[in-house]
Structures are given as structure tokens and as C-alpha cells.
Amino acid sequence: MRNEQLQEIMNEYDIREPEITFIRHNENRTYKVVGHDGSAYLMRIHQPLKEGMAGQQHTYDGLLGELQMLEHLSGWDHLLVQRPMRNRKGEMITIIEHEGKRWNSSVLTWLEGRDLQKDDVSDPVLVEKLGACIAELHKFYGSYEQEGLDKRPSQGLAYNLYMIEVIKQGLAKDLFTSSDVSIIEETISLVNARLVDSGNVEAWGLIHGDLSLGNIIMTSDGELSFIDFGFFGPGYHYTDVAMGAMMVPSQLRDTYLKGYYGNDHTGQHKLVLLEGFMLLAIIGYYVFQMENESVYAWMRERMPKLCADFCTPYLSGARIFYSV
Incomplete structure (x- = not known):
């Protein structure tokens, strides 16, 4: 996916001059985004690597359910989680076109830390x-x-x-x-x-x-x-x-x-x-x-x-x- 298209997505969230780094492509395409003010985000393009990986969680309504839950959970004091961002239209999902298809995308706040390890x-x-x-x-x-x-x-x-x-x-x-x-x-x-x-x-x-x-x-x-x-x-x-x-x-x-x-x-x-x-x-x-x-x-x-x-x-x- 071209960097220009990724920047267009971030513009929908008023995140200027983003520095975008690819993370992985599995269930979704994921990217770390750092804005001009140093704020960090996780951008997700909900396009699975294999068609067989697609499920209800990739549909607009299914994804919206996840994001609505996260928005509520992020306001709960007992657990630290990523918070969904809303775009200029006040929506948590931005629809894009890529390779002739329409895909859902979303942006979450970034969590500093590391994956839990076996040790x-x-x-x-x-x-x-x-x-x-x-x-x-x-x-x-x-x-x-x-x-x-x-x-x-x-x-x-x-x-x-x-x-x-x-x-x-x-x-x-x-x-x-x-x-x-x-x-x-x-x-x-x-x-x-x-x-x-x-x-x-x-x-x-x-x-x-x-x-x-x-x-x-x-x-x-x-x-x-x-x-x-x-x-x-x-x-x-x-x-x-x-x-x-x-x-x-x-x-x-x-x-x-x-x-x-x-x-x-x-x-x-x-x-x-x-x-x-x-x-x-x-x-x-x-x-x-x-x-x-x-x-x-x-x-x-x-x-x-x-x-x-x-x-x-x-x-x-x-x-x-x-x-x-």
C-alpha cells in the first residue's frame, strides 16, 4: 500500500506530517504512526493476508462493535487499553479503496511497552x-x-x-x-x-x-x-x-x-x-x-x-x- 494513501487516511484524523512504519500483515495490515507533535498511533487496514482469515470482525458492523467496546473500556479505570480515534466526521471507521476493493480502516492510540515474554x-x-x-x-x-x-x-x-x-x-x-x-x-x-x-x-x-x-x-x-x-x-x-x-x-x-x-x-x-x-x-x-x-x-x-x-x-x- 502506497505511503501517500496511508497519509491520506491519517489526514482524516487531522494527524499532520505523519511518520508511518509498517508493522505486519496478518489478520490486518498494521502500521505505527507518529504525528508531528510526537503522538503515536496504531493504524489498521482491515484486510486479512488470506481470504480464509476474513470473518465478521472485518465487516463494517463487526468492526464497529469492537471499536465501540474499546471506546467504553478505555474510559474504565481498572484496565489500560488502546482508545479508538474518531475522524473528522466523528466516525471510528474510515473506508478506503485499495486494489479495486473497499476496505475498512481504524486508528487506535499507541501503547508503549513490549509483548509479554515467556520469562x-x-x-x-x-x-x-x-x-x-x-x-x-x-x-x-x-x-x-x-x-x-x-x-x-x-x-x-x-x-x-x-x-x-x-x-x-x-x-x-x-x-x-x-x-x-x-x-x-x-x-x-x-x-x-x-x-x-x-x-x-x-x-x-x-x-x-x-x-x-x-x-x-x-x-x-x-x-x-x-x-x-x-x-x-x-x-x-x-x-x-x-x-x-x-x-x-x-x-x-x-x-x-x-x-x-x-x-x-x-x-x-x-x-x-x-x-x-x-x-x-x-x-x-x-x-x-x-x-x-x-x-x-x-x-x-x-x-x-x-x-x-x-x-x-x-x-x-x-x-x-x-x-x-
Whole structure:
């Protein structure tokens, strides 16, 4: 994308003489922008690298839902997040034309800091803080009322069934064996059955939906900030809790759960459900990358290990929370 076109976008936000630096192109094209006064921003062109990566989060209404939520969350005192900018028309989305198509673009304030690293989560104090921060996010979501959530990605029972169908496409692509696909189907079906049996109404709400070390910023004073809310939408809180647990070493996972749940975190019922959501999170990565040929070799190599080391023991009733 030409620098002149990027500058035109920033002009819509009255950001003059911008210095624009390309970051990456994955789910979106992203750029760091520094204005003439030194203020920094994140510009996003919501054009996924592969067509198969496109989803509701890229549509105008879907993106608007994310930005409206972020605008409210940025005014909440308990968590530090990026704030969406409004253009000259007072809108949070600027539509552009590129390569003969129309794309949505948005601008967020910049967060100074660095991605959370593996070494960081060896600190028990930080691990407990991570759990507490996810709990604070869910607390905000519990009080947040917004229309149009049907335009956002939803990670519920129906999405889990959809994942089964996508994984089956791996057979035609010669990525997975039929036995491994069957194991994945049994695993997802068991998770769904346990959710239905237990009800878990209290665990359904809004979630980040894509927590990872790369989607958490640690500031210079040690604060944690969540970024990349592209999968924000309805889902089970277990999704975020499980994703957080997988960032943390096995010996600190109880500390992490204490941060999220408080002292009431040792119930086997919760652990069984969290184990299932850990596996769903891993399977979800395969689903998201199904059209990305650059990771096919990795997928072929890793799927048998996922099934043998984790899914099969899970199906047999073994505890895997501390080993995934």
C-alpha cells in the first residue's frame, strides 16, 4: 500500500506530517504512526493476508462493535487499553479503496511497552496479576451493554461444531489422517456435551477470544494491557481463562487460577472444563490457519502429537490441565 494513501487516511484524523512504519500483515495490515507533535498511533487496514482469515470482525458492523467496546473500556479505570480515534466526521471507521476493493480502516492510540515474554510468566506475582486482569476484563464485560453483538464472532457450541467441519477439510488437503480427525471430533463433541450437561450459564458472556503472549503488552511500570480484540464477542469465559493458563508454566497455574477465581479455584469440575477449552484453543489455531499453506508442514507434524499426547488422554478421563 502506497505511503501517500496511508497519509491520506491519517489526514482524516487531522494527524499532520505523519511518520508511518509498517508493522505486519496478518489478520490486518498494521502500521505505527507518529504525528508531528510526537503522538503515536496504531493504524489498521482491515484486510486479512488470506481470504480464509476474513470473518465478521472485518465487516463494517463487526468492526464497529469492537471499536465501540474499546471506546467504553478505555474510559474504565481498572484496565489500560488502546482508545479508538474518531475522524473528522466523528466516525471510528474510515473506508478506503485499495486494489479495486473497499476496505475498512481504524486508528487506535499507541501503547508503549513490549509483548509479554515467556520469562515474564515465571514470576508468581505477575502470573497472579494476569489472572486478576482477565477477571477484571470479564467484570467490565458483565456490565457492558451493547447492541449488534450478532455481528461479532461468537465462540459457543455452534462454533465448536463449525470447527469440526473445518478440521475435516484437512483430510482433502492431505494434512490429517482420518483417525486424528475422528479424535478431534470426539474431543469437541465431549466438550460440548459437558457444557450442555452442566449448564454453565454463569460462564457465558463476552470474551477477548484470542489471548496470547503476543496480545498482551507489559508497560515499563509492569502493568498488563490486552490488545488485538479482533475476536471479541460472545463466548464462554473458560476460553479466555484457558488461553491464559497455557501461557503459564505448569507449576504456577494454580497461582494463575487464584488470580482469576480468588481462593475458590481448585474444583475438579472447573479443571475438566478448562482442559477442554485448552484443547479448543489449540484446535482453533488449526481452523484459523486452514487456508494458510505456509503452516501446512507444521500442522501435519503437530496434529498427531496433539491427538496422542492430549486429546486421547482427555477422552479417557486423564487430567491434562498441568501438561497442555
